[in-house]
Amino acid sequence: MECSQRLLLFCVTIVWIFASISGKPTLENEWTYWKQKYGKTYKDKHEELNHWKIWLDSYKYVQQHNNRTDTGFIVEMNFLADQINIRSPIQYNNVKTDVPVTKVQDVPDSWDWRVKGAVGPVQNQGMMGDVQTIVITECVESYEFVKKGQLEGLSIFEVHDCCVHSRLEVDNAFKCIHDIGGLCSEASYPKSVGRCANDSCDADVQVMGGETVAQGDEQALKAAVYKIPVMVLVDASHASFQLYRSGIYSEPACSSVRLDHALQIVGYGTMKGVDYWICKNSWGVDWGDRGYILIARNKGNMCGIATHATYPV
Known part of the structure; x- marks a missing residue:
């Protein structure tokens, strides 16, 4: 040595x-x-x-x-350039569902929830942080906006303490939020991790549960995203993802089943004939395109983006 x-x-x-x-x-x-x-x-x-x-x-x-x-995309020497990208797979169930969301023919060719005001600021949890908890909370915040036209910061700590007991498990998180009576505001829930303390505050947002998009179906995912921002799991284990700067991300080595990271899809579109998903990450605004990444759409379920997609209802 x-x-x-x-x-x-x-x-x-x-x-x-x-x-x-x-x-x-x-x-x-x-x-x-x-x-x-x-x-x-x-x-x-x-x-x-x-x-x-x-x-x-x-x-x-x-x-x-x-x-x-x-x-189709460029990379850069960002703040993660001196870090080894070691990630553990997230546990999820291979759920297949035919629950209708919105008729695909009624969905526009492009959509961006950010311009509607339904998406909060980019979070910064660090590469090894509890990303699922953040994305779950962001999706409930967006759900409340779609439902009532208001965007409120909800407690990430409450989701962590009460519903996501392991950062490697995400199934039934929205059902758990329903079962605990909803989420408190960020300001009212204690900023501590470990014990569920949702009895210390009143829930500001309630949900009925969660819905899962048909596995691998990007047309169904498009219809779901048009209805509401969606949480997806992806393979983010490659240097190309870690050092992404801009453009439409496409990684031939990506897996569609070994998923180790969570993103919030907030829209979709097409650039120079190439379809893409607009995905919000949680590595801060200094990563990617001000905290966002465009991932190739309709390209064989790139990085497993349509393998496990869920949203609150």
Whole structure:
């Protein structure tokens, strides 16, 4: 290990020397600027070296990817460039349903709930945070807007404490919200994690339960999204997703069954003949396109986006 690390440092030093002689920005300068930009600090040189190696792989990937002309999207050296993307699959049931949502022929070609005022601000939970809890809460907030025309911040902590006991399970979350009597506002529920304390506040929003879109059916998903923003599970385990910047995301290596991340679909459309879903992430506004990603639509259930889609009713 020590030998390989010394060899890496030697090679990096040689690259820096030749880059300096040529007058081009060195990797050392790039690394220093990137750390300053995102406020990165490490406890010691060993930890920094480990993150540097990951960052270097990301740097090479970004350069190679963005030099291609056949991908449809670009990536960047964002704040996750020094992180290994290790994610655990989310547990879900393979539910198939023929419950009608809206007739597909009555659905417009494009739709965006953001311009209607039904979508709250992008959250920042960190890459390894409890994303399902956030998306479930956001969908109930959007449900209340669609139902009553008002968007209110609801308690993410209440959903976590009372309904999502494991961050790797999402089934029946909307039914649980119904069973506990609804959700309290963000301001009224205690900001603590662990014990369900929904008896300490009055519910502001109630739901009847949840509905699941027919598995793998992107036309049914389109009809559902036209009706209400929808929670979906996706495969987000690839560097292309972690470092996404803009464009219509399409990853050939994506799985449609090994799903490890949750997004809120808030709309859909078409760009230059390519269909896409408008998806809200929860990694902050510094990730992607101000916190959003466009994922290819009608392209073989890209990244499993139509494998497990649910919404409150």
